[in-house]
Amino acid sequence: MSYHDILNIIIFNRNSIIKITAIGIFLIFLILIFVYPVTYKSTVTVLPPEKNNEMTGISSLIGSQDFSNLLSAGTGSANSQLYQQILESRTASVFVVKKLNLTNYFNTNNVYRAAGQLEKHISVEVTKEGIIKFTSELSTPFFPIFANKDTVRNLTARISNSFIEGLDKINQNKLSSKAKKARIYIEGQIQKTKEVLDSVENKLMEFQKTNKAVSLPEQVNAAIDAAAKLKAEIMKTEVELGLLEPNLRKDNRSLLALKNKLNNLQEQYNKMEMGSQDYLVAFKEVPELGRVLANLLREVKIQNEVYTMLQQQYYKEKIQENKDLPTVEILDEAIPPLTSSSPRIIFATVMGGVFVFLCSSLIIIVKDRQFYLIKNKNNKKEENV
Secondary structure, three states, rough: OOHHHHHHHHHOHHHHHHHHHHHHHHHHHHHHHOOOOOOEEEEEEEOOOOOOOOOOHHHHHHOOHHHHHHOOOOOHHHHHHHHHHHHHHHHHHHHHHHHOOOOOOOOOOOOOEEEEEHOOEEEEEEEOOOOOOOOEEEEEEOHHHHHHHHHHHHHHHHHHHHHHHHHHHHHHHHHHHHHEEEEEEEEHHHHHHHHHHHOOOHHHHHHHHOOOOOOHHHHHHHHHHHHHHHHHHHHHHHHHHHOOOOOOOOOOOHHHHHHHHHHHHHHHHHHHOOOOOOOOOOHHHHHHHHHHHHHHHHHHHHHHHHHHHHHHHHHHHHHHHOOOOOOOOOOEEOOOOOOOOOOHHHHHHHHHHHHHHHHHHHHHHOOOOHHHHHHHHHHHHHHOO
């Protein structure tokens, strides 16, 4: 059968095809209006997390200020992708299910099943600028004319906003947890330093009583102050390493940089101990009695410097652990959608009409072809007879 024959069949049967297509379009239109579920979407937009948010000393090295800093890349886009993973996590979905009591909506008594169903109704997009667009979509049941559309619209917006609230809560919990770990670690270091400080102060006091408080020249005092500051910096670096090592890989840049810094500081301190032309006086060159006093005074100053530094860090971590400030900045809050996202009635009706037209034309062509073949077969039989 040629294209010319097919075209003739369609033209010959055009009235039937048009009737079938019209009826099909009408039925599709009615189904879309009265039967097919209506879907609503609501989007909330979140600004990318900042890279340097109020870094709090030692805690900033392990990301305890902001959960997004756990990523080694440290870029805004990477941090946004971490937020995306949190939003898509089961933890976030469970938070929203419990907050909005969605177990009834999904017809289940199990929170985790409801969370699994909810995950199918959300989507997260991260733009190249790092902005996060979170969208939730819900549909009415079949026969939407009998459903409360306003309830679905409002619930869609509440789900989107609740996910961002969940993101903030999760971020705060992780942030607080890391600050707590840092605080506990520093608390232990403070206790050790306090014990050493008390011991050294007692030794100094006993020495001064025994030797009638030997004084030191200004040159030695200056060297003691410099050594104390240098030793305090070494101790601070060691504490930072103690916090970093359990959380980072051995080849991490921050970890390697700290180790290199510690080696350099230790070299400088050794030069001061042994004597070097970079320093005015070496402790080994101080007269014996003065050297013992210098060492005791230096140790007291060192432990005081370390103790002061640790106390500052301790209270910073304690504040970080207990503060309850938002960690997520919302650009556009989700609002109940004004129009439905689907079905697209006009588009779907037109496409449905095209489909009905093609199907009806195909059926008629197949029938006419069969009729044509049977007719030819009968004609051949008559000719043979």
